[in-house]
Amino acid sequence: DVKVTQSSRYLVKRTGEKVFLECVQDMDHENMFWYRQDPGLGLRLIYFSYDVKMKEKGDIPEGYSVSREKKERFSLILESASTNQTSMYLCASSPRQGGYTFGSGTRLTVV
């Protein structure tokens, strides 16, 4: 019973491409988050949203943007992919005050 779904498990893109990572949750959660996970660096927050059409920068927003047009969907956009954006990207959602449920992750490789 997958509750947070990320559209792709593995993705390979070329430098300079515009990349869209999609995340959908079916738990009616208010909050949604995008993290990237790198070895030795843990989970770092890119962007988050606490309501439709609302977005807030996390710790490492440079080179990324997001879109939340509907409550259940939160998209991460890499405007011009670069090799240093090769990483595992994790989407998560949570109720207003509560723990996260993570998606399975998208492993993005930029060549």
Added chain:
Amino acid sequence: GENVEQHPSTLSVQEGDSAVIKCTYSDSASNYFPWYKQELGKRPQLIIDIRSNVGEKKDQRIAVTLNKTAKHFSLHITETQPEDSAVYFCAASFPGAGSYQLTFGKGTKLSVIP
């Protein structure tokens, strides 16, 4: 912003022994402290959490303790089993802009040796 330090980065224990992972946080306003377990190739999953009005919480072989004065919290796993082998992340959160934002530690890779 919040800063979370987690130690150790790797931990090896014999099956049946206890494992302890420690985290410190910087923002005294933080009031929610979850722990996540991530098995190889899988998503992080919440295993236990504690709020700042509680000093200790147990769930079978897992316990979390919180010292608000010292701003540190710990995960204790007793009678470890091979299936406990995973990466464990602590996190701290404070309410901001109407939501909880979690700041994670860098993770501890726990290996339980049969």
